[in-house]
Amino acid sequence: MKKRFSELLRRWRELYHRAELQMVLSLSFTAVAVVGMVLMGLALFLRFSSSTNAMAAESSQLVLAQVNLNLDHYLRNMMRVSDAVYYQVIKDLDLGDRDAAQALSQALDLLYEKDRETLVSLAVFDQDGGLLAAAPLTDLKVSVTPDREEWFTTAMDRIENLHFSTPHVQDLFADPDDHYRWVVSLSRKVELTRDGGIQGGVLLVDMNFSGIEQLCKDVILAGGQGYLYLIDSNGEIIYHPRQQLIYAGLQAENNLVAADYPDGSHTETFQSQRRQVTVKTVGYTGWKLVGVVPRETLWDNYGQLVLFFLFVVLFSIFLLTFANLRLSEWITAPMKKLDQAVRELERGKAQVDFDVEGPYEVEHLSRSIQTMVSTMRHLMDDIVQQEEEKRRSELDVLQSQINPHFLYNTLDSVVWMTENGRTEDAVVMLTALARFFRISLSRGSNIIPIADELEHARHYLTIQKMRYKNKFSAEITAEDGVESLYTIKLIIQPILENAIYHGMAYADGDGEIRIHAYRAGDDVLIEVSDNGPGMPEEMVERLLKPNAPAAAAGAKGSGIGFRNVHQRIQLTFGPDYGLSIDSEPDSGTAVTIRLPALDEDAARAYRKEGER
Amino acid sequence: MKRKWLVQLVLPLLGLSTLFCLLAFAPGSAHSRPPLLEMSVILRENDGGASTLRKGMEQAAADLNVELRFLAPATDNCAQEQAQLLEREIAGNAAAVLLIPADREALSPAVTAAAGRTALVTMETDMTEQGAMVSVGVDHAAMGEALGRIALNGVPEGGTALLLDSVPGDNGIRQRLETAEAYLASHGRKVMVCRWSPDGNALRRVLRMGGIDAVVAFEATALEQVTELSQQDWSFPLLYGVGSTPAIAAGLERGKITSLVAENVFSKGYLAVEATAAAARRGTVLDIPYISFSIVRQETMYDPENEKLLFPVT
Numbered sequence: 045m046k047k048r049f050s051e052l053l054r055r056w057r058e059l060y061h062r063a064e065l066q067m068v069l070s071l072s073f074t075a076v077a078v079v080g081m082v083l084m085g086l087a088l089f090l091r092f093s094s095s096t097n098a099m100a101a102e103s104s105q106l107v108l109a110q111v112n113l114n115l116d117h118y119l120r121n122m123m124r125v126s127d128a129v130y131y132q133v134i135k136d137l138d139l140g141d142r143d144a145a146q147a148l149s150q151a152l153d154l155l156y157e158k159d160r161e162t163l164v165s166l167a168v169f170d171q172d173g174g175l176l177a178a179a180p181l182t183d184l185k186v187s188v189t190p191d192r193e194e195w196f197t198t199a200m201d202r203i204e205n206l207h208f209s210t211p212h213v214q215d216l217f218a219d220p221d222d223h224y225r226w227v228v229s230l231s232r233k234v235e236l237t238r239d240g241g242i243q244g245g246v247l248l249v250d251m252n253f254s255g256i257e258q259l260c261k262d263v264i265l266a267g268g269q270g271y272l273y274l275i276d277s278n279g280e281i282i283y284h285p286r287q288q289l290i291y292a293g294l295q296a297e298n299n300l301v302a303a304d305y306p307d308g309s310h311t312e313t314f315q316s317q318r319r320q321v322t323v324k325t326v327g328y329t330g331w332k333l334v335g336v337v338p339r340e341t342l343w344d345n346y347g348q349l350v351l352f353f354l355f356v357v358l359f360s361i362f363l364l365t366f367a368n369l370r371l372s373e374w375i376t377a378p379m380k381k382l383d384q385a386v387r388e389l390e391r392g393k394a395q396v397d398f399d400v401e402g403p404y405e406v407e408h409l410s411r412s413i414q415t416m417v418s419t420m421r422h423l424m425d426d427i428v429q430q431e432e433e434k435r436r437s438e439l440d441v442l443q444s445q446i447n448p449h450f451l452y453n454t455l456d457s458v459v460w461m462t463e464n465g466r467t468e469d470a471v472v473m474l475t476a477l478a479r480f481f482r483i484s485l486s487r488g489s490n491i492i493p494i495a496d497e498l499e500h501a502r503h504y505l506t507i508q509k510m511r512y513k514n515k516f517s518a519e520i521t522a523e524d525g526v527e528s529l530y531t532i533k534l535i536i537q538p539i540l541e542n543a544i545y546h547g548m549a550y551a552d553g554d555g556e557i558r559i560h561a562y563r564a565g566d567d568v569l570i571e572v573s574d575n576g577p578g579m580p581e582e583m584v585e586r587l588l589k590p591n592a593p594a595a596a597a598g599a600k601g602s603g604i605g606f607r608n609v610h611q612r613i614q615l616t617f618g619p620d621y622g623l624s625i626d627s628e629p630d631s632g633t634a635v636t637i638r639l640p641a642l643d644e645d646a647a648r649a650y651r652k653e654g655e656r
Numbered sequence: 657m658k659r660k661w662l663v664q665l666v667l668p669l670l671g672l673s674t675l676f677c678l679l680a681f682a683p684g685s686a687h688s689r690p691p692l693l694e695m696s697v698i699l700r701e702n703d704g705g706a707s708t709l710r711k712g713m714e715q716a717a718a719d720l721n722v723e724l725r726f727l728a729p730a731t732d733n734c735a736q737e738q739a740q741l742l743e744r745e746i747a748g749n750a751a752a753v754l755l756i757p758a759d760r761e762a763l764s765p766a767v768t769a770a771a772g773r774t775a776l777v778t779m780e781t782d783m784t785e786q787g788a789m790v791s792v793g794v795d796h797a798a799m800g801e802a803l804g805r806i807a808l809n810g811v812p813e814g815g816t817a818l819l820l821d822s823v824p825g826d827n828g829i830r831q832r833l834e835t836a837e838a839y840l841a842s843h844g845r846k847v848m849v850c851r852w853s854p855d856g857n858a859l860r861r862v863l864r865m866g867g868i869d870a871v872v873a874f875e876a877t878a879l880e881q882v883t884e885l886s887q888q889d890w891s892f893p894l895l896y897g898v899g900s901t902p903a904i905a906a907g908l909e910r911g912k913i914t915s916l917v918a919e920n921v922f923s924k925g926y927l928a929v930e931a932t933a934a935a936a937r938r939g940t941v942l943d944i945p946y947i948s949f950s951i952v953r954q955e956t957m958y959d960p961e962n963e964k965l966l967f968p969v970t
Contacts (some may be wrong), residue, residue, distance in 0.1 A: 185909070187954070213967045215909075215958050222906035224967045253969075288715070291964040292923035293948070355674050362671030369667070 065379060069372035070365075077364040085357045089350070097320070101309035104265055104322035104335040111272060112324045112333055114259050118162070119329060122230050123206060125159055126249045129166060130234050134247065140239035145177060152179035164214055164227045164250040169196065170236065171244040181217035188216055190246075199231035199246045206232045208329045210280045211253045226253035228282070256283055260333075270337035277330035279303030302334045311339075378402025382410050389417065434615045451477075457511050469510060476506040486533055491647045494561055494568065495527035501536040501559060508544050516548040516555025516574075523562040530647035531568070531639050532616050535609045539572045539623075539635045542587075542606060547576020547633060567621070568641045573634035579627040588623060606635075613639065616650060689721045693752060693933055696725045696745045700756040700780070700823070701732035701877060708900070708968050712925025713754075720933045722752075732854075732877075733823050735759035739766040746770045752936035754928055755788070757781040759825030775936035779928045781828040789935045792928040794919050795946040796828045800835025800874075803896060804843075806915040806951055807836065807870050810894035813844045815869035818862060818893070822852035822878035832874045832898070852878050856885045863893070870914075873897035876904060879916070883907035898949075905966045908954055918965040919949040 060068065133151040137144045152166045156179040167178035173191025175184050190196050198207045209229040227250040236245040256274065260283045263272045273284040279300040281287060289295040298314040298321075305323045312321050318339035325332050381400045388396045398414040400406060454477050461470040483500040486492050498520050505518040536559060548555040554575075561570045579587075587606040610623040617640050627633035642650070695717070703710060710726070717724045727745070729737030735758040743766055745753055752775045757763045764786045770776050771787025778784075782791035811817045817840050823829040837847045850862050852873070859882065862868065871892075873879035876899030883904060886892035892912075897904075900918040907913040924947045931942045952962045 187909070211969075212960075213958065213963050222902050224902055224905060226967065226969055287969045288712070288922045288964070289926065291969070292920045292926075294923050294926065355677055359671055359674040362667050362674060366667040366671065 064376075066372045066376040069376060070368045073368040073372065074361075074365045077368065078361050081357055081360050081364070085353050089353050100266060100337060101320060101322060104270065104320070104337060105309065105324070107263060107265055108272065108322055108324040108333050108335050111260060111263055112326055115256070115274075115326055115331075115333070116328075118255060118259060119208070119326070121159070121162070122249055122251050123328075125155060125163070125166070126206065126230055126232060126247060129155060129168070129249070130232070130247055134168065134234050134236065134245075138237045138239065139176065140237075148177040149179065149182070152177050156180055162252055162255045164225050164252050165217060165248070166250075167216065167248045168234070168236075169246045169248065171200070171246075176236070176245065178217065181219060183218045184216055185218050190216065195229040195231040195248060196246050199233045199248075200244065203233050206230055206328070208276070208331070210276055211256075211282055214250055216248075216250075227251060228253055228256060253283075261285065263335075265335050266337040270335060272333060272335045273297065273299070274326075275299045275303055275332050275334060277303065277332070282331060299334070303332060305332075305334075375403075378406040378410075382406065382413070385410075386413065430615060433611065453511065454507055457507075473507055473510050476503040479503045480507065484534065489651070490532055491530050491642075491650050492533045493527065494522065494529050494531050494570075497531055497533060497536055498522060498527065498559065498561065500533070501540055504537050504540055505557070508540075512544070512548065515553055516544070516557055518557040518559070520559040522560070526561045526563055526568055528643070529568055530642040530644065530650075531570075532612055532650075535613065535637055535639075536570060536572060538605055538609050539637070543572060543574040543576060543633065543635075546579070547574040563641060564638075566641055568639045570637040570639070571634060572637070573632060575632040578629045578631045578633055579625070580629055584625045584627055587625060609637070613637070690937060691721070693720070693722045693936055694725065694750070695722050695752040695754060695929065695932055695936070696727060696750045697754045697929075698738055698741050698745070698756065699726060699728040700738070700758045702728040708921045709925040711968070712922035712927075713929045714925075715922075716926040716929035716933075720930065722929060722933050724929070729758075733758040733825070735762035735825060739763055742766045742770055746773050750774050752932045753777070754779060754932045755783075757783060757827055758823060759827055760786070761826040775932060775939075777928060777932040777935060779924065781826075789941050790931045790944060792924060792931055792944050793828055793947060794924075794949055796831035797835045798946070799898065799917055799919070799949055800832035801839050802917050802949070802951060803832065803872055803874070803898065804836040804839030806917070807840060807872050807894075807896045808843055808845065810870040810896065810914055811840065811845045812869065814846070816846040816848060816867050818859075818868045818871045819847060819849045820852040820859070820871065820873045820878050820882065821849050822873065822875055824851060829874050836872060836874070852881075854881055856881065859885065863889075868893045870894040870896060873899075875899065876901055879904055879913070880907075883912050886912045900966045900968075902967075905957065908952065908957055908966075911954060915951060915953050917949050918952050918962065919947050920965060922968045923947060 063071075129152065133148060133155075137148055139145070139148075148168060152168070156163055156166050160180075165178060165181060168176040169190050170176055173189060173196060175182075175190070184190070195207065195209050198209075207230070209231070211226050211228050213224050214227045214229075215224075230249040230251060232247050234245045234247045236243045260272055260274055265271060271285050274282040276282055279302065281290065281297065281299050284290055284297060284299075286295050286297075290297055296315065298312060301312065301314075302321060302323065305321065307323050307325055310321045310323065312319055320337045320339060322335040322337075323332055324335075378400045379402070382398070385396050385398050385400070396417070398410045398417065400410040402410075454473065458470045458473050458477075461467070461473065480500060480503040483492070483496050483503070486496065502518075502520055505520075509516065509518065540557065540559075543557055548557065557572070557574045559570065559572050561568065563569075588610050589607070606623060606625070613622045621638045621640060624636045624638065625633065626636070640646075697713065713724060716722070727741050729741065731737060738755070738758055739762065742753065742755065742763070746769070753770065754777050755763075755767070756779045757767075760781055760783055763783070767776065767778075767783050767786045767788060771789070776788050777790045777792065778788045779791070780793045782788075782793070784791055807817050819833050819837055821830070821833055833849065837849065840847050848862065848868070850858055852859065859871070863871075871882060871894070873882050873895070874897065876897075879895075879897035879899040880901055880903045882895060882897070886895055886907070887910075894914045895907075895912060896915055897913065898917045898919070900916075900921060904913065904916065908916055927944050927947070931944050934940050934942050950962060950965055952966065956962055957966055
């Protein structure tokens, strides 16, 4: 899992590094917007669902409350009838009187007529179940035994209470029309006065079930998908819109469970259907009104609402994505232009326009790049120029390596010596010449050990001393460790040349040239001094002046000169290095060469490509 | 560039499509009622419009958004008239027909012809072999046997039971009669079959001959009429039958009917309409079990279960 996650992260990073800035921006904006929208949409939807549920429950409760009110009013009406019969008729009658039964019957008839729409019958029974009076029918069925009926026994048991039965078919009275009516019986125990004595009896009021049916039948819950039913305290159905289907076993109801619910809203699952159930107890009777709203009805709306929210979210996402793309494009356009300019520059285009307008950072970046490019161009031009100068200097050096005048003169001297029998001197001179040229070429290397450079100077001095008939002497010394350091070649010999031609040419055997190489910190100093006539200041200045004409190739000596050596040292090692001349007329001349102390490793950096 | 324009074109189009869907599909109820279905109900006899069977049918019609058109032959139990009514309904492109056949054999050609052109369901008599999609009713064999069983108590061995053939022809009622006849005969009772007429003359003639221990009626109309007849004659034999009308209940209560078999007529009507609607709308054949029935006596008629059978709350 961890490995997969790491792999995923790696791929994500790769994608990120390959992706364009605009894509990253627009995707990031869109992702944030989508997440925000989805979360907000979800929160709103959940809130709305919760509110809708609550509203549905509240609505059901309100409806139930109203039906309860109506039912309560209906039942209280029946109770009032019962009270009226008992307190206004029975209580005032002594059944022992001759006319009592008739008076009772008449009273019952009157009361029945008053409420004939809702009443089926009124009847008074004695404690043995004997019928005392009834309305409208007065003849009991032969097979009926009232004292065994539940309404009778319950009334006799619960002395103070009014007892409401569940709906049943009235089977008390012989109806010539053979009408069988569903009734709800309201029975109570009454005290009958007979000949001054008190006896028990039962007053029975049979209400037409259709009255209750009418109150509950057309109740609309949840836009018509919900319904309401009425149960007694044991859960037995009193009214249900699908009553007969339930009796027939074609439908089922969760009435027995609903009987245990307290008043309020509940959620139940019945036959795999989730339902919102609202319960309200009808006062006094213990009956319960149960409102049922199938959840799928609410969910129908939810389903549509979910679709609605989904469309809204989708539309917003598309809109935002579009806006993000445009916005990110607008933001990144200057950067893209800058990027394009840099690419052109990379491809080597000469003129590239870095003038990009945009936010402050982008403009600053474009100006900086423009400056950098310009600086880079100048630096490159300087480098090119320096390389060119270096190349010219080196070319001069190369040319001097095979200077024909020095060679001719030396060979001429060799010939003269040979002709005059001075073969040993000729050998010495030739040997020194060979070694001189060998070091001059140095197999093409530009950087050689200081030891070789001093050796080169030595051989040159050998040749010149012989040519100048030992008009001068020369001494070459080096501090310990200096000879193993490195330098560019052919820097001492031109100075010696100058010293010989301007200083030693007029010496009379007492000319002295000294070469001393030593360390001075991180630098190496090679001092070339002579006791010649010295040079005036202006000559000293002219010698190192960069723009003064170089020595002609046909002049005496190697033709490289001070300037060349000074330039080459500075081109190679920098302006802190080079020649310095200390000379005054009649005081000799001392030329100091300042070089960096380069060991073999450091010298490698200055070697040209291909050099060993 | 091309991709950029493609994305920037596709996205607004998608957004517009979504907006269109948002506006076009207004929230509604997935539980919207099915479209109205007009159903023709061809009765076997004119029931006066207040029967429990019709109430069951009307309840189902209200639940399922069906409009019922009741048609009855001018003459009760006339198969030829029923065939004509059926043909007329088919010619009128009736979407669904519920038929209570009077005679299977006589109606067979008409039913076969109609079966291919409409959703046809029969009640009381099974005509699925003739092309009807479903049959709704009781198990006639079981009911006939039950009737034979209850009549057995009233007919001593060697005695005679008179069976009333009130719906002549090949039908479910007849099947009950034949089963009861076989049952009684197998238990050593003599069985006579009398063609029933509403005026009762044929029955009276037979009863005058004497020797009849019990009379059995196999459907409610006949039982009602016989009960009425029995009220006029104190020596009327024991009466058994099928039915659950108020008149029959009164007869049971008064002792004119000794015992009866009551079926759940309300649910029969409900299920018949439900099956026909399902066949017409979805072409599906519902698996309708046999309608239940109970044996009811005077002393048990007010038991809660029997009470609901005899006196349906409609």
